[in-house]
Amino acid sequence: MRVLMACLLLGTLGLAACDNEGPAERAGRNLDRTGERLRDAVDPPSGPSERLGRAVDRAVR
Numbered sequence: 001m002r003v004l005m006a007c008l009l010l011g012t013l014g015l016a017a018c019d020n021e022g023p024a025e026r027a028g029r030n031l032d033r034t035g036e037r038l039r040d041a042v043d044p045p046s047g048p049s050e051r052l053g054r055a056v057d058r059a060v061r
Contacts, residue, residue: 036058
């Protein structure tokens with residue numbers, strides 16, 4: 001029982017430590033945003049519903 005409790009405690013602490021964002025994560029997010037902007041420039045949304053869908057996709061992330 002103690003081993004199970006120790007594993008659960010360590011797992012919980014490991015998840016709690018994931019809040020800090022590092023430079024690689026920020027760089028990845030910037031690359032994602034740049035890719036989205038490039039896609040919008042090359043293949044712009046064809047109508048208001050597609051524009052709204054892309055805006056919702058960005059807001060949810």
